[in-house]
Amino acid sequence: MKKINYKNIAKDVIDLEIKALTKLKKSLNKNFDEAVNAIVNCQSKIILCGVGKSGIIANKISATLSSIGTPSFSLSANDCSHGDMGSISKKDILILISYSGNSIELKNIINYANRNKVLLIGITSKKNSDLYKNSDIKLITPEVKEAGLDMVPTSSTINQLSLGDALAISTLKKKKINNSDFKKYHPSGSIGEKLKTVDDVMLKNEKIPFINENTSMNKALKIMTKKKLGTLIARNKKKYTTGIITDGQIRRFNSNNVSLNHLKVKDVMTKNPIKVERSTLATKALSIMNEKKITSLCVFNKNKKFITIGIVHVHNILNKEIY
16 A cells, blocks of 8 residues: 655645635735725724634634734624624624635625625625625635645635735734734733833832942942842932943952942943833843843833833843743
């Protein structure tokens, strides 16, 4: 019996799906822009619905839209004929997904949308289908060859999914959603950790180890020991940050047999310490510390670079398991 090469089968499947996506890319037209603008301007909810595998794709697209702050949910096509169409209001936008566009389960939903003047966006591959003919905005996915008997939904569903992702990301761009906005919808999990900013992890208020730049080093050492951070932020009489002292600097002075007894903070400190704005991603701050081979960064607010409002230590970030 001839041994089956599963790796070659996998490559064939992927090749078919790449060809399908290439056709999809070429098929985009002004209707796509119209769909994005409708979604962006929607004053209510985006409701997605499909049959079979298209229904699963509808769930994923809906979840992606919700994740970028566009209220959305998916409905089961079967359940819609048994009361769930009551979830659809006139201000909603309904997106129906069907490769053939003629699924029996969709007909009642199409009729309901048309009768109640609910904006209907149809995603289908057949221009002669009920879905295409009755949609207000028509999005065509090209007819493609499926993997596995040319029947198993594979190339067609990858096109549906990609078109949905394209709608979602276009909506994100149009709404000018930024990291801060995205963070609101992802407070937990790995995405939430990656979106944490310096402001989320820095030491603030009385925890900041401030010291006047004219303070004697003898006193500075006592304060550093008390704060247990291994760092002091030096300021002048105007409260402007002028430098930073770390325990590493002090060890280097000691190794060179330089006495600190008669020195002031400003004689020892590193002037103009590296600073970051409070909205900087914690991952970016960690990258800066690794690159500069330092353990702490001063934090400022917007354009007030010389006023330190926080200090972030490498351990503050690593303890949050942000890498």
